[in-house]
Amino acid sequence: MNKFSYEQGELLAETFKRWNVEYLFIGKSGAIFYGFPETTQDADIFPAKSPENGRKLVSALRELGYQLAPETERDLIAGKDFVQLQSGPFDLDLVFAPDGIETFAEAQSRSLLIDGKFPVASLDDIIASKRAANRQKDRESLPRLEAFRDYLRSRNLAFLPTNP
Amino acid sequence: MKSEFNQIKEWEREFDAAAKRSLRERMRFSFIYTYKPVLDDAPHRSFDTMEEYREWCKKNLPEYLGY
Numbered sequence: 001m002n003k004f005s006y007e008q009g010e011l012l013a014e015t016f017k018r019w020n021v022e023y024l025f026i027g028k029s030g031a032i033f034y035g036f037p038e039t040t041q042d043a044d045i046f047p048a049k050s051p052e053n054g055r056k057l058v059s060a061l062r063e064l065g066y067q068l069a070p071e072t073e074r075d076l077i078a079g080k081d082f083v084q085l086q087s088g089p090f091d092l093d094l095v096f097a098p099d100g101i102e103t104f105a106e107a108q109s110r111s112l113l114i115d116g117k118f119p120v121a122s123l124d125d126i127i128a129s130k131r132a133a134n135r136q137k138d139r140e141s142l143p144r145l146e147a148f149r150d151y152l153r154s155r156n157l158a159f160l161p162t163n164p
Numbered sequence: 165m166k167s168e169f170n171q172i173k174e175w176e177r178e179f180d181a182a183a184k185r186s187l188r189e190r191m192r193f194s195f196i197y198t199y200k201p202v203l204d205d206a207p208h209r210s211f212d213t214m215e216e217y218r219e220w221c222k223k224n225l226p227e228y229l230g231y
Contacts, residue, residue: 004195006188032194037182039196067207075210082217087207099214115187133214135221137230147172151179160179162187 004029004043004090012043012064013117019060022048024111024121026098026129028141033120035160036148038141042091046121048104049079049096057094065089100132101125115162123149201226 002008016023025033027044047057054077061068061076066088068076075083081097101107101121110122121129127145130138152159166174182190202224211217221231 003197004191006191009191029195032191033187035179035182035187035190037178037190037194039194041195041197041200043195069208072208072210080210081213082211084203084209085207086204091204095214097214133218135218135231140230144175147175148179151176160183160187160190164184164186 002090003041008090009043009118013119015060015063016057017117019056019063021056021060022053022104022108023057024104024107024119026095026107026121026126027093028126030120030126031123031145031148033114033118033159034123034148034152036145038144042093044093044095046095046098046101046104046107047079048108051077051079054079061085061088061092066092098129098133100128100130112158114159123152200229203229203231 024030024046025044026046028036028038028040029043032038032040047053058068058073058076066085068085068087072083072085072087076094079096081095083094083096085092085094107121107125108119110125111119112122114120123145127142127149130142130145185193209220211220218231225231
């Protein structure tokens with residue numbers, strides 16, 4: 001399995017854009033786009049939950065090289081709350097109903113486009129989601145993530161420079 | 165034991181250092197791959213609800229993974 005990279009992120013963003021997939025990066029991978037210096041193993045995506053978006057998502061994932069079994073394809077179109085994929089170029093968690101976030105539309109209205117191509121949920125939404133999930137690993141990472149949000153605010157930055 | 169103030173100062177130094185790297189570099193350092201038992205042993209999994217996912221994690225994953 002290859003680890004997720006900037007180049008793969010670009011390819012995902014370009015492919016999702018071409019298929020008009022509505023989505024946001026979320027979770028720790030989303031925070032990393034803001035500049036949060038932390039490690040993670042996979043990319044977390046929050047897709048809009050609708051059969052139409054699910055069908056576009058399936059097409060985009062196939063183009064990216066994911067092998068999707070018929071039942072996985074059905075689950076993506078149905079927008080099951082959580083779908084994990086390890087059958088493609090990098091591990092992908094698709095979270096259709098992240099804890100702590102009411103609707104995709106609301107999250108999208110607060111999101112940012114980082115480096116002109118990566119749509120990412122707001123840091124406040126990422127923090128709210130981790131707080132609501134309340135897993136051990138979330139509880140451990142929250143104080144540092146909140147300190148990072150405060151660090152950006154104190155410097156009037158939306159995110160760290162992408163190419164300093 | 166670090167005080168909360170010292171801990172935040174230390175994190176801010178790390179954030180300052182991150183600000184000097186490009187997004188491409190930060191992603192290179194941030195995304196890692198290590199094998200996660202059970203979790204990495206299936207090509208895909210789907211859960212109807214997040215509650216169902218959490219229950220599956222509790223029941224099936226080693227505690228040290230932090231899920």
